[in-house]
Amino acid sequence: MLEIKYELSENLKEKPKDETKLGFGHIFTDHMFVMNYDEGKGWNNARIVPFGNVELSPAAMCLHYGQEIFEGLKAYRTADGSVQLFRPDENFKRMNVSAKRMVIPQIDEEFCLYALKELLKIEEEWVPHTEGAALYIRPFIFATDPYVGVKPADHYLFMIILSPSGAYYSTGLNPVKIYVESKYVRAVRGGTGFAKTAANYAISLAGQEEAHQQDYEQVLWLDGVEQRYVEEVGSMNIFFVIDGEVVTPLLTGSVLPGITRKSAIEICKKKGLKVSERKIAIDEIAKAYDEGKLDEVFGTGTAAVISPVGHLKWGDKIMTINDNKIGKISQMLYDTMTGMQWGKIPDEFGWIVPLKD
Ligand SMILES: *Cc1c(COP(=O)(O)O)cnc(C)c1O
16 A cells, blocks of 8 residues: 655644534645556555645646546534544545546555545544534546647546535525426436546536526436436436335436435335336426326435425426425435434444544
């Protein structure tokens, strides 16, 4: 295993005083983890250094052809003050799946989790103490070769940065308004939909902008071929409860395999609910709605955990779900997952990884 070098900052920043005003993604901690990849040498020069700018050639390949992948997870503080992670091994495993698709070299998953824990031990005080707030963790890899030609790069940087983030729901679990996208598509068969890569977000911005202009918060993407089958929401997977059955789109390569999605499925099964992963046409959703069988709609993702959907707009049709209130299954999943993450309920699944064992 690589050895990590430590260069600790002499000017520690002041930590945010009001943890109810953290927001998301603006504040970064004192240190970051960095390592290099060089063809022929592999991953090398693993180090924890003060958080700061990166020097890049203007010709750096990531800037021109977008060879980049990332992950997102959180560190949670429990009532006894200890810090823990939720299924972090799954994030590094998925990072390697994304890496393969984007022709980025594989990482040593175990080493990366060890490096993350080492960084977190140094930054432990940055994990918020306020209920619902957490330390967001962003590992990412990008191509750095100074070369303006198209090919997989020979040099990369892997970094982990940390950002304290506020409670997603400061005023309770408010349902979101979602707009079914029928003009743009996010992913196609054989494309990069299943990889956590910057390109998938760049491609989604135009649709997102148009949804915002119509006062909708997020878009629901349909498949890229027929624009008929439901795929996912911006940065969340989507679930429907139809006539008591929990249904979510099958992972066919154009949907990001969310860890929250996977956990929600496992929890529902354990609770004895009927769950199915299958193709779901948007007209099937509209029909279920008209027949009064669309009980709940919710998104799943690390940021919000569970995000109930109150309004779904498809063309001229506006569906109001469960009177714009959170449903029973959505609430159960939210309580179970956040309960485990903040250490309020026992972890029956073996998903919690304490920072210090
Ligand atoms: C990260 C992400 C998700 C959610 O994945 P989690 O592992 O549950 O956080 C869903 N969709 C997209 C496009 C994503 O990038």
